[in-house]
Structures are given as structure tokens and as C-alpha cells.
Amino acid sequence: MFSQAFRRTAYAQCILEREMASVLLPTLTTKREIDTIIRDTLDKVVVLRFGRASDASCLQLDDILAKTSRDVSRFATIGLVDEEAEEVKVYVEYFDITLMPAIVFFFNAHHMKMDSGTADHTKWIGSFHSKHDFIDVVEAIFRGAMKGKLIVTCPLPPERIPRFQLLFKDV
Amino acid sequence: MASLADSFLADLEELSDEENYPEEETAELADAEHDGDMDMQDLESLNYDDLDSVSKLQRTQRYKDIMQKVEEALQKGERDESTFLVEEDPEYQLIVNCNSLSVDIENEIVIIHNFIRDKYRLKFPELESLVHHPIDYARVVKKIGNETDLTLVDLEGLLPSAIIMVVSVTASTTTGKPLPEETLAKTIEACDRALVLDSAKKKVLEFVESRMGYIAPNLSAIVGSAVASRLVGSAGGLSALAKMPACNVQLLGTKKKNLAGMSRASALHVGFLEQTEVFQSTPEPLRARVVRVLAAKSTLAARIDSIRGDPTGKAGRDFREGIMKKVEKWQEPPPAKLPKPLPVPDSEPKKKRGGRRLRKMKERYAITELMKQKNRMPFGKQEETSLGDGLGEGFGMLGQAGSGKLRISVAQSKLKPKATKKFKEKSYGSSGATSGLTSSLAFTPVQGIELTNPQALGSSLLGSGTQSTYFSETGTFSKIKRT
Numbered sequence: 001m002f003s004q005a006f007r008r009t010a011y012a013q014c015i016l017e018r019e020m021a022s023v024l025l026p027t028l029t030t031k032r033e034i035d036t037i038i039r040d041t042l043d044k045v046v047v048l049r050f051g052r053a054s055d056a057s058c059l060q061l062d063d064i065l066a067k068t069s070r071d072v073s074r075f076a077t078i079g080l081v082d083e084e085a086e087e088v089k090v091y092v093e094y095f096d097i098t099l100m101p102a103i104v105f106f107f108n109a110h111h112m113k114m115d116s117g118t119a120d121h122t123k124w125i126g127s128f129h130s131k132h133d134f135i136d137v138v139e140a141i142f143r144g145a146m147k148g149k150l151i152v153t154c155p156l157p158p159e160r161i162p163r164f165q166l167l168f169k170d171v
Numbered sequence: 172m173a174s175l176a177d178s179f180l181a182d183l184e185e186l187s188d189e190e191n192y193p194e195e196e197t198a199e200l201a202d203a204e205h206d207g208d209m210d211m212q213d214l215e216s217l218n219y220d221d222l223d224s225v226s227k228l229q230r231t232q233r234y235k236d237i238m239q240k241v242e243e244a245l246q247k248g249e250r251d252e253s254t255f256l257v258e259e260d261p262e263y264q265l266i267v268n269c270n271s272l273s274v275d276i277e278n279e280i281v282i283i284h285n286f287i288r289d290k291y292r293l294k295f296p297e298l299e300s301l302v303h304h305p306i307d308y309a310r311v312v313k314k315i316g317n318e319t320d321l322t323l324v325d326l327e328g329l330l331p332s333a334i335i336m337v338v339s340v341t342a343s344t345t346t347g348k349p350l351p352e353e354t355l356a357k358t359i360e361a362c363d364r365a366l367v368l369d370s371a372k373k374k375v376l377e378f379v380e381s382r383m384g385y386i387a388p389n390l391s392a393i394v395g396s397a398v399a400s401r402l403v404g405s406a407g408g409l410s411a412l413a414k415m416p417a418c419n420v421q422l423l424g425t426k427k428k429n430l431a432g433m434s435r436a437s438a439l440h441v442g443f444l445e446q447t448e449v450f451q452s453t454p455e456p457l458r459a460r461v462v463r464v465l466a467a468k469s470t471l472a473a474r475i476d477s478i479r480g481d482p483t484g485k486a487g488r489d490f491r492e493g494i495m496k497k498v499e500k501w502q503e504p505p506p507a508k509l510p511k512p513l514p515v516p517d518s519e520p521k522k523k524r525g526g527r528r529l530r531k532m533k534e535r536y537a538i539t540e541l542m543k544q545k546n547r548m549p550f551g552k553q554e555e556t557s558l559g560d561g562l563g564e565g566f567g568m569l570g571q572a573g574s575g576k577l578r579i580s581v582a583q584s585k586l587k588p589k590a591t592k593k594f595k596e597k598s599y600g601s602s603g604a605t606s607g608l609t610s611s612l613a614f615t616p617v618q619g620i621e622l623t624n625p626q627a628l629g630s631s632l633l634g635s636g637t638q639s640t641y642f643s644e645t646g647t648f649s650k651i652k653r654t
Contacts, residue, residue, distance in 0.1 A: 073512045139516050146517065 025066055027080045031087040037079050038106050045076040045112070045142050050083050050092065051101030058101040061127040068131045076138045099125050099164055105138075107145035114141060116154035116161050126162030133160055222286060222361050228279040229364065237272050238371060240265055241378045266382055269375045270408045276372045280305050283365045287312055290358045294347040301338055302330065309365040311338070312358060317349050376404055384484075389472035392487025393494070394447045394465065401443045402469070413470075413477035420444075420473075421466035444469070449494055457501050464494055544568040 028034050028048075038046055049065060051058035062080065069078050083092050083100070091097075095104055103124040105112040113121040114137070128134040136155045144152030154161065228234055244262070284305035291298065291312050302308045310329050318324050321342040326335045350358065380400035384391050387409055391399045405423050406412035412420065424442030441462045444450055453461045468490040475481050538546075545567040548554050555570065557563035 070510065071513045075513075075515045135513070143516055 025062070025069055025078055025080055027082060029082060029085045029088065031090060034079075034081065034088070034091060037077065039109055041077050041106075042108065043075075044107075045138055045145065046106040047076055047078045047138065048081050048104045048106070049079070049101055050081050050088075050095070050097050050104065052084060053080075053082060055100055057127050061101050061103075064128050064131050064134055068134055071131075072135055072138050075142050095123060097123065101125075101127065105141050107141065110145070110150060112141050112145055113151040114154055115151060116156065117158050118161065118163065121151060125164060128162075129160045222283075222357060222364065226279055226283050226286070226361075226364060228275060229368070233268075234272065234275075237265070237268050237375075241269065241375055245374065245378055245381075262382065263386070266379055266386055267408070269379050270403060273372055273375050273379075273404050274407045276368050276375070280365055280368050280372075283361050283368070284308060287358055287361045287365070290350070290354055290361070292347075293354070294350050295342065295345055296347055297341045297345060298338065301334060301341065306365065306369050309362040313362040313366075316359070317355050319349060376400060379404065387473065387476035388484030389475050389481055389487030389490070390469055392484045393469050393472050393491045394444065394449070398443050398447050402473075405443070409473065410477045413474040415470065417463075417466045417470040420470050421462060449491070449498075453498050454502070457498060460501065461494070461498060464497060468494060541569070 026033075026037075028037065034048070037048075047065070049058075049061060051061065053059075053062075065078050065080070072078075081088055081091070083089070083097065095102070104122070105114065105124070111122070114124065115121050116124070118125070124137070128137070133156055140152050140155045223230070244265070287309060288299045294317070295315070298311065299308065302311055307330060311326065314326060314329065315321070315324050321339045326338065329335075330338070379386075380396055383396040383400045383403070387399055387403065390402070394402070402420065402423055403409050403412055406415060406420075415423075421444060422440055422442050424444075425440065439445075439459060439462065441450070441458075444462055444465050447465065449465060450458065450461060472487045472490060475486055480486070545565070547568045548565070549568060549571055552571075553561070555566045557566070
């Protein structure tokens with residue numbers, strides 16, 4: 001009878017943790033916030049997700065980010081940027097973000113590029129197939145950055161890298 | 172005994188005299204028999220004939236007094252005052268006497284048991300090894316009596332059914348003979364007496380139990396008055412119990428004897444403490460731990476009681492509460508584990524292992540001498556290949572002339588135990604001292620006859636360190652200095 005109660009409480013606690021984790025991912029709306037997070041995070045990869053909160057693939061990506069946020073917390077910080085906000089449009093233009101969702105990586109205020117076989121190395125477009133793919137990508141960026149590189153190769157095999165084909169120019 | 176010694180001395184004096192020997196021997200034997208007879212008679216008189224000469228307890232005044240008082244007290248019922256028994260109180264003295272009396276009764280029962288056993292051996296010798304408990308033995312003997320056929324005897328309720336079965340089977344093949352009337356009567360009388368003593372002991376213990384709350388309030392608060400009285404009784408008094416270490420207290424009252432291979436012992440080493448309420452109310456997996464705590468705390472309580480440190484029994488109640496709290500704490504679920512975040516990549520250096528085991532494992536993949544020779548190439552010469560003419564795998568330095576060796580021997584691994592000298596290859600060829608009888612043929616244990624160049628072999632060993640170069644014939648001067 002004790003073990004049942006224990007199981008219930010542990011399970012409840014796990015669920016609570018997960019819910020809290022999704023809340024823990026900070027959403028950035030102002031330029032100042034984005035600036036601070038990029039500048040002030042030392043020796044940790046900054047993962048900024050640009051996207052709309054309502055989009056389906058964006059939600060999937062957000063879910064993966066939330067679940068892994070605790071696992072990578074020692075070497076990465078994750079932030080969500082809503083590109084609908086006014087101040088953020090500057091960044092959207094600067095990084096030339098057209099497809100949602102997009103992830104930009106930073107390390108010690110340097111912009112980290114990743115060659116994943118696609119045309120665009122400056123950001124990661126789309127979601128991930130699994131949590132571990134995301135962790136692998138972040139780890140590759142971290143290792144490269146610690147060695148002093150500014151561009152790294154993607155550790156994922158090409159099947160697991162989402163490719164997009166531009167069907168319509170104006171959406 | 173003196174006569175024996177004398178006869179031995181006489182023997183020594185007249186060693187050569189053979190005629191005297193048989194006389195001496197018979198004289199010796201007669202003496203020995205005589206002595207033996209006397210010893211036997213003493214034994215007989217000591218144990219066998221009269222029960223009363225052996226079992227005297229029931230006749231003593233002390234026994235009668237105490238039994239009488241116990242009967243009175245039991246009839247009187249509960250004590251009037253519910254206060255703690257003080258030392259000067261006559262009832263406390265009575266209880267102390269009761270404890271010692273119960274020990275005496277135990278000893279008496281053992282003596283009577285020996286008596287019964289010795290008498291009944293003629294009838295049924297195997298019974299004593301099957302039924303160990305003295306009271307059970309007495310009951311069984313009384314029931315069987317002089318009966319030869321055990322199917323007519325009903326032993327139900329006296330013994331566990333397994334033992335009854337074994338007893339019946341053994342009785343059918345016993346070597347015993349029926350007893351004479353007189354011996355049988357004595358045996359039955361002894362059984363009766365044993366049973367009376369047993370019931371007396373039970374009464375005494377019952378009385379002690381009822382008063383236990385006043386004798387040892389702390390101990391009774393923890394384990395209950397029934398178990399407390401049993402503990403005190405089996406230890407032989409409260410102060411005796413207080414002197415015991417807790418591990419012994421835990422084992423007081425274990426049923427340990429294994430009968431005919433059917434063991435009743437559980438894996439848990441617990442005696443009287445098994446009957447306490449605390450023990451019965453703990454769940455199975457925690458029982459082993461609880462027993463140890465119980466033994467420890469009850470020993471402490473017994474020590475407090477023996478010096479009258481806490482007449483109210485509060486310490487005992489506190490101990491009991493502590494034990495219950497502990498049991499509850501053990502049953503708490505462990506705290507839920509949160510998943511740990513992943514470590515920073517490359518922050519923890521890889522733990523490289525070393526040691527003999529790793530070296531031995533690496534040996535399997537190490538590059539052997541053979542491979543090393545194969546990887547090198549002779550200079551100025553085309554190396555030999557497996558398919559000839561430069562095709563196929565190259566042999567490298569293998570099989571090249573001039574190396575002094577015909578075969579590359581497998582170097583002995585440093586980690587394998589060294590072969591004994593007996594099996595070592597003896598060095599063949601002379602190591603330098605050329606005499607006319609030396610030849611280039613060497614007799615090796617492996618391949619029989621080999622052709623080698625001992626000079627080449629010797630020169631290659633110059634700097635190897637295994638042979639001293641000081642006395643080497645082929646060596647050169649190491650240092651020439653102008654003096």
C-alpha cells in the first residue's frame with residue numbers, strides 16, 4: 001500500500017517536472033532580452049528558436065526543446081523567440097529567417113554555423129526527429145566551439161535532417 | 172589401582188621370565204575386574220537403583236515453601252497496590268527465589284531425564300536420539316510403557332506426526348527387549364515425577380509473568396510481560412539477563428535442534444522475541460532488522476530494571492515508541508529520482524585503466540616479433556614475397572640469411588609464468604670458446620637437428636644483457652686509455 005502511494009507521487013512529480021520544464025523555457029520578446037541572453041551566457045551554447053507558437057512543426061520543436069532543456073542545461077541555454085513581435089523583426093531580417101521554425105546557435109556571443117548538407121549554414125531549419133538528435137547537434141556545436149571553430153559539421157545522417165522544398169515563393 | 176601399578180612394576184623386573192607372565196596377567200585381569208566391579212557398583216548405586224537418591228529437589232524444604240507461596244499468590248490474583256516492587260518487599264524476594272527455583276527445576280528435570288533414559292535404553296535405545304526434549308521423552312515413555320507393538324500406542328498430540336512416523340518405524344526394528352516389572356515401575360514413577368516438576372515450573376513461570384510488570388516495568392513495556400518473564404526465566408534472573416550482550420538476548424529461546432534431518436529452524440535467528448507484538452506487526456522483509464533493534468532495546472531496558480533506574484517504566488515506553496517510529500521510517504518510499512542533466516562534453520577526462528589485466532588483454536592484439544620482422548625490409552635486396560616476383564605479400568626480414576637464426580622463435584610473453592629451467596632450451600653452439608669438437612649442427616628439442624651460425628648468434632647476444640660481456644671471448648676491449 002505504501003508502494004502504490006509512492007508510485008503515484010513519483011509519477012505525479014515527473015509530470016509536474018515536465019510541465020514546469022515547458023514553462024521554464026524563456027520566451028524573448030524584446031531586443032534587449034535577446035541581447036542580454038546572447039551576451040551574458042558564458043561558456044554555454046545559446047539556442048534561440050525563431051518561430052510562431054501556433055505552428056504545428058513549431059509546437060513539435062518546442063516540445064523537444066522543453067524535454068531536453070534539463071538534460072543539456074549544463075552546456076546549453078534555450079530560448080524561444082516569437083518572431084511576430086515588433087522588436088524581433090530586426091533579427092529576423094538580419095538572419096534572413098523565412099522558413100519557420102528556425103534555430104540559431106551562439107557561443108560566447110559568436111554566431112555558430114553548422115554544415116548539415118543544406119544550403120544554409122547559418123541556422124537550423126525545421127524540427128528534429130528525436131530528442132537525441134537535438135542533443136547530438138548541440139553537443140557538436142559545443143565541442144567545435146570549445147576548440148575555437150566557428151563552423152561545425154552536423155553529426156546527423158542525412159536522413160534525419162529535415163529538408164524543405166520551396167514550393168511557393170510567396171506564402 | 173595400586174595393585175595394578177605394582178603388577179606392572181613386577182612385570183618390568185621379571186621381563187625374561189616367561190613362566191610368570193600368564194600368572195601375572197591373570198592376576199592383573201582379576202585386579203582390573205575387581206576395580207571395575209567396584210566402579211560399576213559405585214555408578215549403580217549413584218544412578219540406577221533409587222530415584223530418590225538422584226532427584227532430591229522435591230523433598231527440599233525450600234521447594235515446598237516456594238511452591239506453597241506461589242499457589243497462594245496465584246489464588247490471590249492481582250496485587251493490591253499497583254506500585255513498583257521494592258527490594259524489601261517479601262514478594263520481590265519470592266520472585267527472585269522463583270527464578271532460581273525454575274533453573275533448579277530445569278536441572279532436576281535433566282537429571283531425571285538421564286535416569287529414565289538409562290532405564291529405558293534396554294527397551295528402546297533409539298528413542299533418545301529421536302525425541303530430544305526431556306518432557307516429551309517422559310510422556311512418550313509413559314505412553315509406550317512396555318508395549319512392543321507401536322501400532323497399538325497412540326502418540327498423537329505428544330509429538331509432531333513426522334516424528335511419530337519415524338518412531339514407529341524405528342520401534343519395529345529396535346534391538347531392545349521388554350523391561351522387567353520392577354524397572355518398568357521405577358521408570359514410570361520417574362516419568363511422573365518429571366511431569367510434576369514440569370507443571371510446577373509452569374506455575375512458577377505463570378506467577379512470575381503476572382508480576383513481571385512490577386519487577387521489570389521497562390522490559391515489559393517493550394516486549395510484553397509474557398515474553399519478558401520467559402526471557403528472565405531462561406536467562407536465570409534479571410541481573411543475569413542484564414549481563415548478557417544483546418546478540419545473546421536475541422537468541423534466547425530459539426528452537427534449534429534438527430530432528431532427523433527435518434529442520435524447524437527458520438533463517439531468522441530469533442527466539443522469544445518472535446512472540447512479541449512489535450515483531451508480529453512488522454512486515455516480512457523488515458523482520459530481520461526489527462529483531463536486532465528489539466534485542467538491543469530490551470537489553471538496555473533489562474539493564475535499567477536491574478538497577479531500578481526507572482521505576483515508572485517510562486524509559487521502556489519511550490524505547491517502544493522509538494522502535495515503532497523506526498519501523499515506519501523504514502517503510503517510507505525512497506525519494507523520487509530526478510533525471511540528472513548530461514555532463515558537459517569533454518569536461519571529464521576518460522578514466523584510463525592500467526594493470527596486469529589490461530596488459531594481458533592488450534597482448535592479444537600486440538604486434539609480435541614475427542610481424543615486426545615482416546614489416547622491416549632488407550636493404551639493397553629485393554624482399555621475398557608469397558607469390559614470388561614481387562607479387563603477393565612481402566616477407567620482410569623473415570627467413571633472411573645472415574641473421575643467425577633459422578626460425579623466429581616465439582618470444583615468451585612477460586606476463587606468462589616463466590618455464591622452469593628443466594624445459595628451457597639449452598644454449599646450443601658454443602658461446603665463443605671454439606674447440607675442435609664444436610660443430611654448427613645443433614640438437615634442439617623441437618626440430619631435432621638445426622644448422623646455425625653460432626658466431627652470429629653469439630655476436631648478436633653481446634649487447635643483450637643476458638650474458639655478461641666481461642668474460643666474453645668474442646667481445647672487444649671496452650675501454651683503452653693511455654695511462
